[in-house]
Amino acid sequence: MGQSLVKNYVHIVFSTKCRQPLIYPPYEDELHSYLGGICKSMDCQPIKIGGYTDHVHMLCRLSQKIALMKLLEEVKSHSSKWMKTKDRSLSNFYWQNGYGAFSVNPAEADVVIAYIANQHAHHSKKNFQDEYREYLNYYDVDYDERYVWD
16 A cells, blocks of 8 residues: 555543642633644644543544654643643642543544533533543443552
8 A cells, every 4th residue: 555544533531630620711722722732733633622620631633643642741741831831820730640542433523522512511510530430431441440540
């Protein structure tokens, strides 16, 4: 085959360190745009980015040139530094060490886009930890509860 043709949609989820509610409303949209800019700079097309006060959801097309781990390393390190510049109260802003990444069928991307867009309403009923456990169970991910949270 002469060409490398790739279309990998990935739903990425990660939380603030210890799930602290540090994504304040005045900075939320700007943070999501900033995350999208980092994705674009790494040739990973952002589709939808959203979240809540203590976590982020990103749906993007993973570049064939970038390892998922490298994308997350760049996204988390640059955005954490950027958040610290927004407000004195964010001087201790950090992301959790880990993340969740789940493949998405491109034909079902609209479902994930709607889910990400509806995070504020969704989290009026369910906290991040319960939501994340549901994802891990839905995708049949083996995990040890002792090591999921930091």
